Amino acid sequence: MTSAYLLCVASPGQVWSVVAELTVVAGCSLAWLFLATRVSADAAGLKLQRELWSGLTLIAGALGLVFWFMIPMFVLGLVLSVLLVGGALVSYVVYRNSQVDSETKLFSLDWFRAGAGAAARPAKLEEKLKFYDSIGRIVQLTENDLRDKKLIQQYNLTQGLLYEVIRNRAAEADIAPAGQAVRVRYLVDGAVVVPEPGSMDDWQKILPFLLSKAGIDATTGQTAKGKITVDLADSPVDMDVTVSPSQAGPRVRLRVVQQSVQTNIDLLGMDATTAQTIAELVEKPGLLLVTGPPASGVTSTAYSILRKQDAYLKLLMTVEAQASMDLQNVTQHEYHTPEKLPETLASAIRRDPDVLLVDRCDGAKTAELICDLAGEKFVILTIPAQETFPALHAWIKRMEGSARAIKPLRGILCQQLIRVLCPACKEPYQPDAQTAEHLTKARARLGGLGDGRVYRAPSLPRLDEKGRTLPPCPTCQDTGFHGRTGVFAFLPVTDGLKKLIRSQAPLEQLQAHAKTAGATNLYEQALGKILLGLTSVQEVMRVCKPGKK
Structure with missing residues (x-):
């Protein structure tokens, strides 16, 4: 029926x-x-x-x-x-x-009291940090603003977003709509961390408020850039804000400048011997190549070497596509497009700098200008490469000839970034027999570094004495790592090495000579970080394993 x-x-x-x-x-x-x-x-x-x-x-x-x-x-x-x-x-x-x-507990006495008086009480400001707009004015709500509950909510939500970026020590935060939610990805210590998706409703409140404070016109529908400054516990950091269109809606990238670029050479993780060698090189005319793969901290190292110089006695300059940050007492030239690099470089050279940093070299004309200046002044050139000898080959290729290329060359500094184990929750362990033997030999070669113990990130969840899961580690948020440090290899370009290069000696002979002249390699230096308890075997294998491309 x-x-x-x-x-x-x-x-x-x-x-x-x-x-x-x-x-x-x-x-x-x-x-x-x-x-x-x-x-x-x-x-x-x-x-x-x-x-x-x-x-x-x-x-x-x-x-x-x-x-x-x-x-x-x-x-x-x-x-x-x-x-x-x-x-x-x-x-x-x-x-x-x-x-x-x-x-914030539900159905508690405080919750019922709050509900009873909510209509009569103004919305509450949640100030977790201070932040400043694109022209340096502190972002505060006026008395009239405090009557607008929607504006207070926008302010509170933006405060929460910025606080999470800083709390998680993110160098970058990528925020993009994904259906009815918002996907957030943090770049923490060079690794991507994906928290729980956020609320689309909250994001639609944050977006116009954040963009207006960053000095970005949200109505253009085009990629635009702005900046803000965030101050948590009297530790101000600058944030670059970039908004770009997408089919799902505006996508925002926050970049914490101080997390992305370091300008203090003493904080890079460079060993004392290499730091002293670099300091001595800068005092005489010549060319230093600073090299590494993308996102390996090359810009930080080049800036740090430059900032180490006395800006009152020396004229310091940079020639860059776009300056990563403002350097005090350093004249920074931007060329924006590769075609304008030779022209901008020539203009900078006419000002007679004592130390010049150039961020790239694409052709023979630029290489000639660098070589000419390096005969009289000190020049730092950043060039992408995985190791010192590939960087040497790339430089010779740009000069279209080895004799001219190596004449002013004094050394090549190569680097990588590895994550540092969290000091609060790292754990000692006994590695397998093969790894232990390998580290023992490395310790002997490196002069007995460390105390023989090897550490790793926590392998099991943290528990209290009753077996209950503890909250995330307050230092690293359970990532197991806190910060990054540089691993450096230096190749001194001696007269003997230059003679071998001119005679077109095979690579094996060049490497053997370099070793006798005191050259170091990334992998060996990374093993030293393990022996000092700074990082793990797994991290070194991930970043600096021999033969890794």
């Missing part, structure tokens, strides 16, 4: 009973779906395993509906459905309240 037939033969009272039951089912289903979305949004905002609790709430409701239709007694099915969904919600509230502070 069809449902229409049943309704036709049923009495009016039975028809209204069926309609009432269907209405109750529909109402309960809508309430269940609404509560499930609220649980999902709340868990995402608090980073409380959103997928787990959303799934649990949905499954509980689905089971409730199944039981409701299977049980002949309507009221009994209704009660069972409510108990299932209610049990899931109560479980979430109990777990949620155990993870948050008293002010």
Whole structure:
């Protein structure tokens, strides 16, 4: 029989009973779906395993509906459905309240008091840090602004976003719409960290507020750049803000300048011998190549070498496509496009700098200008390469001849960045026999570095004395690492090496001579970081393994 037939033969009272039951089912289903979305949004905002609790709430409701239709007694099915969904919600509230502070607990005495007085009380500002707009004015809300609850919410949400970037020690934060959520990716110590997706509703409030303070016109629909400054605990950092269009909506990239570029040579991780050698090189005319793969800290090293010079006694200059940061007492020239590099370089040379940093060399004309200046002044040239000898080959190729290229060349400094183990939660362990033997030999070659212990990132979750999982490590947020340090290899370009190059000696002979002249290699220096307890075997294998391209 069809449902229409049943309704036709049923009495009016039975028809209204069926309609009432269907209405109750529909109402309960809508309430269940609404509560499930609220649980999902709340868990995402608090980073409380959103997928787990959303799934649990949905499954509980689905089971409730199944039981409701299977049980002949309507009221009994209704009660069972409510108990299932209610049990899931109560479980979430109990777990949620155990993870948050008293002010944000649900159904607590403070919560009920807040609800009773919310209509009469103005919205509360949540100032976690200070931040300044694109022209250096502190971002504060006026008395009139405090009457606008929407503006206060925008301010609070932006504060929360910037605080999370700084708290996670992110060098970059990439924020992009992804459906009904917002995907956030942090670059922390050179590795990508993906937190829980954020709320699209919150992001739509943050975006116009953040862009306006960064000095970006959000109405153009084009890629635009701006900047802000963030100050947490009297430690101000500059942030570059870039917004670019995408099909899903505006995508924003935050770049923390101080995390991306370091200008203090003493903080780079360079060993004392190499640092002293570089300091001596700069005092005489010549050319130093600073090399490494992309994102290996080459710009930081070049800036640090330049900043080490006395800017009151020497005229310091840079020629760069775009300056990574403003350097005090250094004249910085930007050429923006590769075609303008020779012209901009020639203009800088006419000002007679004592030390000049050039960020690239693409052709023979630029190489000739660098060689000519390096005969009288000191020049630092950054060039991409994996190791010192490939960098030497690349430089000779740009000069279209070895004799002219190597005449002013004094040395080649190559580097990589490796993550530093978190000092608060790193753990000692006994490596396998082959690795232990390898490290023992390296320790002997490096003069007995370290105390013989080897460390790694935590291999198991951190537990308290009762076996309960501890909150994330406050130092590293359970990444196992905190910060990065440089690994440096230096190739001194001696007269003997230049003679071998001019005679077109094979690479093996060049390497053998370089070793006797005191050249170092990245892998050997990275092993030293393991022996000092600064990093792990796994990290060195990831970054500096011999033969790694």
